[in-house]
Amino acid sequence: MPARRAHAPELHKRILDATRTLLDEINFDALTVADILTAAQVSRASFYFYFPSKQAVLGELVRAAVGQGQDAAEPYLDPDGDPIDGLRHGIRTGANLWRENAGVLVAIVDAWQSDADLRALWLAQMDTFTDATVARITADPRAMAYLEGHDIRAIAATLTWTGERLYYLAAAEVPPFDDDKTLIDALTHSWTSTLYGIATPRS
The missing domain is CATH 1.10.357.10 (Tetracycline Repressor, domain 2)
Known part of the structure; x- marks a missing residue:
């Protein structure tokens, strides 16, 4: 059975939730988009579809x-x-x-x-x-x-x-x-x- 495909609002929320959690552990200067991608389990293309940068998140x-x-x-x-x-x-x-x-x-x-x-x-x-x-x-x-x-x-x-x-x-x-x-x-x-x-x- 194929994996369930995430809907757009869910991807957006996952990026926000992951960044929020990471900021409890990592200083903003040290935080990278790659960190967010890994934590949110989203692709780089999905991230940049919603946000131009970590600053925008x-x-x-x-x-x-x-x-x-x-x-x-x-x-x-x-x-x-x-x-x-x-x-x-x-x-x-x-x-x-x-x-x-x-x-x-x-x-x-x-x-x-x-x-x-x-x-x-x-x-x-x-x-x-x-x-x-x-x-x-x-x-x-x-x-x-x-x-x-x-x-x-x-x-x-x-x-x-x-x-x-x-x-x-x-x-x-x-x-x-x-x-x-x-x-x-x-x-x-x-x-x-x-x-x-x-x-x-x-x-």
Whole structure:
């Protein structure tokens, strides 16, 4: 009986799944298309039918992970919710997201400054979080009163990029941020002290 022929969507998924798994074990710089072909059990022609490069595979994986991150931020972005409770929930969910996608997200942070396409992708993805943070701050009278006279977008970008760096360190298992409680407390304090001039109780 002949072997079952893989359908196109299955091949595409196998390439993504194999790359995701490999990135948990291999640095992106060391990863080769040949590694992906072997792990995914697809031909070189099949790979290049879907992706022009390993960078393009990483880009698709990053977009999927960031989509999950945007969902995680919803409690904070809800103008009817308590912003501090929403912040802590979003930061905790974000920490879980980075841990679950550690290989992919560490790879993009390591690679975006040396590849023009990945640079454009990561800056655009980070801008979505900065844009959302600006919208939430400007809808929060308490934060706006405290930040009067400050450049709101600069504040929002500072907070989102600080989060990116600390999540990266946590995903790379760098102390003290490899401890979830320490990470969540530090980021929550950073946000609340910046936006409201207050400290929050540690979790």
